[in-house]
Amino acid sequence: MKKLILSLCAVLSLQLAFAQTADEIINKHIIAIGGAENWKKINSMVMDASIKAQGAEIKVTRTQIHNKAMRMDIAVAGMNGYQILTQTAGWGYMPFAGQTKAEPMTADDVKTSQDELSLLDEFVTYKEMGKKAEYLGKDDLDGTECLKVKLTDKDGQETTFWIDPATFYTIKQVQKVKANGKEVESVSTYSNYKKIDEGIVYPFSIGGDNGDIEITKLTINSTIDESLFKPSN
């Protein structure tokens, strides 16, 4: 009898686990991060951040107009570089790596990076962007049993999200990018979520291939000088 009850429990809990649909998870996620309305009010963002490694610090400023253009300025050891992405072009100037003037991004890179231009959480806009959401079940991520959701865009480009069921925040994201004849996975992790004045909840720590970026200041909807989005050298 005990066995029967146990197995019933197992069945029930299994069903509960799988009863979640992608939509339910996404809805809970959007509520957790401040609601779609608040997100949709964002037109521009200036993010000041730093990356610390072995005591050295890299300062980063990301300036962006929603769905239009993005510029990232990077200051390392007395040198300044930048990266620019617009809807049609992109440039990189990395003097740290020996570049002496801005170099254009490949057309493939510009095309596959367009998602970067959105300032909104992917789930706020995925439907209008024509992306498909799929719930892939639970997945253990560094000890946390996460909800795994995949978004696939019209071109078949896939991004997978690990959502912590305790908070419904995204804690990891893997984007698979096929560009320039190679397939590359870009991994980001998110933590230190904070609610800001505009009502949205934003991760102030973003982990990537080059260490953790800690956001020090976030300015929403300030006026942005669009001449920034042209290479200056």
Add this chain to the structure above:
Amino acid sequence: MKKISLAILLLASLHAVAQTTVNSGMFGMLEARQLGPGTMSGRITSIVGVNSDTKVIYVGTAGGGIWKSTNAGTSFRPIFDKYCQSIGAIGISQKKPATIYVGTGESNMRNSVSIGNGMYKTTDAGDNWKFIGLDSTEHISKVIVHPNNDQIVYVAVPGPLWSDSRHRGLYKSVNGGESWEKILYKDEKTGCAELLMDPKNPDILYAAMWQFRRQPFSFNSGGEGSGMFKSTDGGASWKEITNGLPAKPFGRIAMALAPSDPKKMWAIVESKSTGLYISEDGGESWKNQSATMNVCARPFYFSTFEVDPKDAKRVYRPGYEFSYSDDGGYSFSGASGDGGWVHSDMHALWINPDNTNLLYLGTDGGVYKSIDKGITWTFTHSLPVGQFYHVAYDLQKPYRVYGGLQDNGSWMAPSAAPGGISNAHWSRVGGGDGFWTIPDADGQTVYSEYQGGNMSRVNLQNMKSEEIQPKQTSQEEKLRWNWNTPLVTGAKNSKNLYTGAQYLYRSVNQGRDWTRISGDLTTNNKDKQKQEESGGLSADNTSAENHCTIFTIAESPLDANMIWVGTDDGNIQYTTDGGKTWKNTASAYAAAGIPAGTWVSSIEPSHFDKNTVYATFENHMYGDHATYLGKSTDMGHSWTRIKHNDFTGFAHKICEDPVNKNLLFLGTEMGLFATLDGGNHWLRMKNNIPEYALVRDIKIHPETHDLIVGTHGRGIFIVDDISVMRNLTAEIWEKDVYLFPTAAMTLNNGQYGWGGPEVSGGWWAGNPPSNPSIDYYLKERLNTGSAEISIYDANHTLIQTMPGSKRKGINKVYWNLRGLPPKVAEGSTKMDGAGFTAPMVLPGTYTIELKIKDQIYTSKVQCVHDADNKDLSAADRTLVYNKAMQLQQLYNNINADVDTIQYYKTKLKADSNSKVNKAMLADIEKIRAELMATKQTSIFADEEKLREKTSKLYGSFCSMEAKPNDIQLKAIEALDEEYKQLNKKLKATLEKHLPKLNL
């Protein structure tokens, strides 16, 4: 009401889960290093590529999961690490190539073959997998997806090797694996081993049925069930084909058809006169064709036959060796040796359909690639899928690991090396199938063996070896040596070397002489000793079926006279008097619910109590896959079976931690498990180790506290320093945050030195960390708030702050033993190294402050002088530190002057038309150009000014691990002097210009 009570039960069970228990996630940060080797790989079972994008290739392995390449084999990555690692077959929908079906459980039915647990499917090219049934099939030989419909899939199931089963046969699904129909079935002894589909008419199918069986002591291939069949209606009906084939019974049949002309067919039919048969009419009739030994050898093991997709005359037989024919199979030639040896024993071949010169071959030793239709081959050095049976370590610094590989000899490698461990660090110490490979305590000798107890003592100085296997004397029965004969040194007295046939032998002089110290310790059942009759239709008796032998030997770490022996036929015996008398405890473990007669796979006498012993038992050769782990606390008089719901796979090895008696590790055919409470709760180790890894052996290094894991399909893994597992108690894991004590840190630039430029290709494993980590425990992942670690010196001056990780469970942060680097002035034209380094701190006690959200947790760490470094005394260290700090100050002064100049430059530029401004700008820019490099426009042009010279010398002092020489010290003075002059000049220039300006 019933609903409510169920809900309450459910809540209760959820609550039980919510209480913290030890789980896999807690140790995720203890990431294992996969050592390889890649220089010697392992058995490959399946290779398939994507026809529409032939750069994409999937490789299925015997015990290492699936590896994917997206660059035609230049590099691979594993994509099946959460599932069963034994791969039988991979089937791709070429129409929708992101849809792939995988059958687990290899079908090369040798004695050591693993088992699978059914079918899996991905619809996103391997990122996510779903189990889709057929869980009792154990072995799957072919998966074919309908070319025009990715929902239709056929699966050929030979089925269980060691028992009868109704799960054998040919299965079909028409709904993408949601349900399965068995479309061809003979009986519980006969499975489906071969399947072909006519690419021009996918309703035409050919299948070969195979009757086969292994017992622990014999193998039989062949029987009345075997036969060749054809269907022309997608498997709805079948007819048996006999016309032109030899007289039945058959054994295993390998078949192929020409994709360009599918009526042309080939078959190697195992029978009393095994041979090659050719059909020109779609299998309706066959003609025998004489063929070489290689074409017909070992049909139970070599079942691959392929035809060029474009040329029906170009036929390939990868078997014992590689044969190819240019005349449709009438005559065969062999691959050339140019380009090096190609591993024998071949099981998979994929021919690029666009470029049929390009072939990928899977062997018992990895993947080879040919660009000339198989005439010459290049080895793939980056697939670490070797199949170890055992691992061992020595006490060198860094220690070396040793082990024997299935079909690939015995090897050793350092656990750390300058630059990390690459393929080049692996050395071969023995041949054949490698098993126990054991270092002697003298540091210069290793014992290695190959199948059937052939053992040698190898001199590591000159790599010469002497054969040392004990021989039968006139008073004894023929010696029975297990395929995987134990060869071990004593846990208490390392000078004792043991081996066993049916008798136990001990040597105290490195195998030069042996003393037999037991009678026959096995059941000596004569019915299980008829190996000469093994094989079935084809004789196959390679010592793999030897039985009634000793399989495991363990000397107690507390008493060298206490020796435990386990046999393959179920005896577990011990002596407490060095072998004079023996006691068999077989009946006692059987009373604990472990089947009698079970293979005793490992015995672990406790490090803490002579009466306590652990053992693993495995019964898969009788079709029983249960995980059997036993413990006795009364010297084997009574046993308790330790069970856990999470256990999967039959058990190979139990290992007790020598420090914490409650910490145990269990290795099974499907996973590595650990318990922190003596066996009540277990967790699956997932930390970079495949979750269902075939774990054959586990060792814990007594000095480095590393967990060394030998797998049968993924080489060797090392989990560096498991101390934190020893220290994690229930009291700690109930806390929200806990900062563990940090072990002393030795002040040096790392233990392992520089290994030269990056390794070009091959498998590479990094080194263990050079210094202990700062460990802390978080009960939950930190989603809000930050984690930060700060280090302070004895005066509470901040030395450095580092971001902390935020994962659930154990977190590890490494401090580089240095303070903060100096700030670099603006306006540089090239990266300046000084901005990234600082002198190493001086010996002393430092405070660690862990800040989680707003809470602070503190502990201390000792930083100690590296006494092993004879080039640097404690006094030298202080000198080096002081000089580095002096240079840092000089560097800061230079940068301050540069900043001053930059300040005035900005101001002056506001009115750059002014003459006076122009004059001052020119003067100060001249000084700036002496203070730092300003002209260089390329990273390849080295312009060195005062700052660059200072930076370089500062860098030297920061990394210095020897007493500085006179010239280095004088150089500091010279730089100081140069700075003083420039600083004077700057001041004079400012004094000259500033009064004239209105800034």
